[in-house]
Amino acid sequence: MREMEADVIIVGGGASGLAAAISAAEQGAEVIVFEKANTTGGCANMAMGLLGVETKLQKERLIDCTREAAFQKFMDYTHWRSDARLVKTYIDQSASTIEWLEDMGVKFALPSKYFLGSEATWHIVQPKTGAPGLRAAATMIKTMTDRAEELGVKICLESPIQRLIKDEGEVIGVVAKDKDGDIEAYGSAVIIATGGFGDSPEFIKKYTEYEWGKDLFSYRIPGLTGDGISMAWEAGAARDRMDMELVFFAPNTGGYAPIELPFRQPNLFVNLDGERFFDEAVVENPVFSVNSITRQKNRTVFSILDESIMKEYEKNGLDLVNVVTSNISMDDFKQEMNDMIKNGNDVLFIADSIEELAEQTGIDKEGLIKTFNQYNESCKSTDKLFNKNPKYLKPLVGPKYYALKFAPSAYGSLGGIKINYNTEVVDNDDKVIPGLFAAGTDANSICNPDYVFVLPGNTLGFAVNSGRMAGTNAVQYIKENFSEE
Known part of the structure; x- marks a missing residue:
């Protein structure tokens, strides 16, 4: 058994770590x-990208979102279920965190909204090459890794932690394992930042209301199997609220795939009974949409449009565009659609009639025909069911009809380890476990009950900011409790 020593030991080398x-x-x-x-x-x-409030980038663009307003919006959205002091500290620090990253060399393309009703808090990372988009933050991770190593941080890759070491109630180190065997690493403070349990169907089934592959088709980043959460619990940590960072995707397509582009629009959505279940204009907010989808039979719904709508999108563009989909074109959609038709799939359906579409999808035929007729009638006047904005009322007239299946998905998990507003891990009596801190997804229970999409950038924002907080608080803990010797 080899031994290592440091002041601070961090479990996990993601954004928060x-x-x-x-x-x-x-x-x-x-x-x-x-x-x-x-x-x-x-x-x-x-x-x-990540959340920032009152940043220089926002002020330069006359984006008026104050820390006070953002805090109030966050707490109103969660109905004050979240730890208000933790949320306040996070939001108040967020602008300095953006500057902190910029000082390291991270560049941001723009502060953006996610959809029209949200705030422009999402600071999208500018990659070294290409336009901002999915995976842009990998550039930031490279810069942060370089900065850590420049400061002398020892990063041990392929070195999973086996357990925490406690002595008389205090966490004093970890047992790790690498290719050369076991390691005992001792430190004055330990920070858990392992990224949650998004890659663990067992965790998901046991601690959430979903079953991966059955009614949840979320991203699975390899290795995020709840290790840090489990070892914190074993050390006496209290269990905090656990859920998934829910959105909705076409199952097994990878999420925000080109095939989804024209179907993520405010056209006709139905459940397996063939009935509408929400005002389709809500589709621009992934959280509101998925909340409605989870209430439907088998948590399965379909977006339906016809050839006339397809041609309109090709000619005039989409009704709704967000930062994620802005780099996807209808040409990308057509290419993927042709590939799916050629190779076979179970999410895209094309038919010459509504009756045939019902047979292909498994939607109740009578229900779909009834809804189809009612919806087309509404398009002539007003939507009396959900008061949908008339500009989105487009009749389905054929000659071809298209349907895409949607189901709940998630970017990852949320929560598990209970912390206080100083990022210290607490036990079931809310007493601090000395020497133990947690940050990032493992401890992200502030989005309660839903991800706060009105202030986009919250997951990565909380990861980086809570990581900064945990690092600072761990050093402060060491200064207050250990002599210089």
């Missing part, structure tokens, strides 16, 4: 990061 490492090292702490993958970043490598 790297932020914690840099923050602690900038204050002079010796830091070791253990990461079980062969590279840093974790799910942050899939992300686009």
Whole structure:
């Protein structure tokens, strides 16, 4: 058994772990990061950007979103279920975090809204090459990794943690394992930042209301199997609210695939009974949409449009565009549609009549025909069912009809380890477990009950900011409780 020592030991080398490492090292702490993958970043490598409020970039663009207003909007959205002091600290720090990253060399393309009703808090990372888009934040992770190493942080890759080491109630280190065997690493503070349980169908089934592959088709970033959460619980940590960061995708297409482009529009949506179930204009908000989808039979719905609508989108563009889909064109859609037709699939359906479409999809035929007729009648006047905006009322007249299946998905998990507003892990009596901190997805229970999409950038934003907080607080804990010797 080899031994290692440091002031701060960090479990996980994703966005929150790297932020914690840099923050602690900038204050002079010796830091070791253990990461079980062969590279840093974790799910942050899939992300686009993070939340910032009252940043220079926003002020330069006359974006009027104050910290006070953002805090109020966040707490109103969660009905004050979240830890208000933790949320306030996170939001108040977010602008300095953007500057902190810029000082390292991270460049941001723009602060963006996700949809029209949201705030422009999403600071999209500018990749070194190409336009901002999915996976843009991988550039930020590379910069953060370089900065950590420049500060002397030791990053141990392919070195999973086995358990925490406790002594008289205090967490004093970890047991890790690499290709050469077991390691005991001792430190004055340990920060857990392992990225949640999005790659664990067992965790998902046990701790959420979903079953992966049956009624949930979420991203699975390899290695995010709840390790940090489990070891924190074993050390006495209280269990906090656990859920998925829900959105909706066409199952097994990879999420925000080109095939979804014209179907993520405010046209006719129906469930398996053939009935409408929401005002389709809500489709621009993934959280509101998925909340409605989860109430439907088998958590399955279909977006239906016809050839006339397809041609209109090709000629005039889409009704709704967001930052994620802005780099996808109808040409990309047609290419993927042709590939799916050629290779076979179970999400896209094309028919010459509504009756045939019902047979292909499994939608109740009588229900679909009834809804189809009612909807087309509404398009002549007003939508008396959901008061849908008339500009989105487009009749389905054929000659071909298209349907795409949608179901709940998720970017990853949320929550598991209960922390206080100082990012200290607490037990079931809300007492601090000395020496133990947590950050990022493992401890993200602030989006309660839903991901706060009205302030986009929250997952990566909380990861980086809570990581900074944990690194700072861990060093402060060491200064207050240990002598210089």
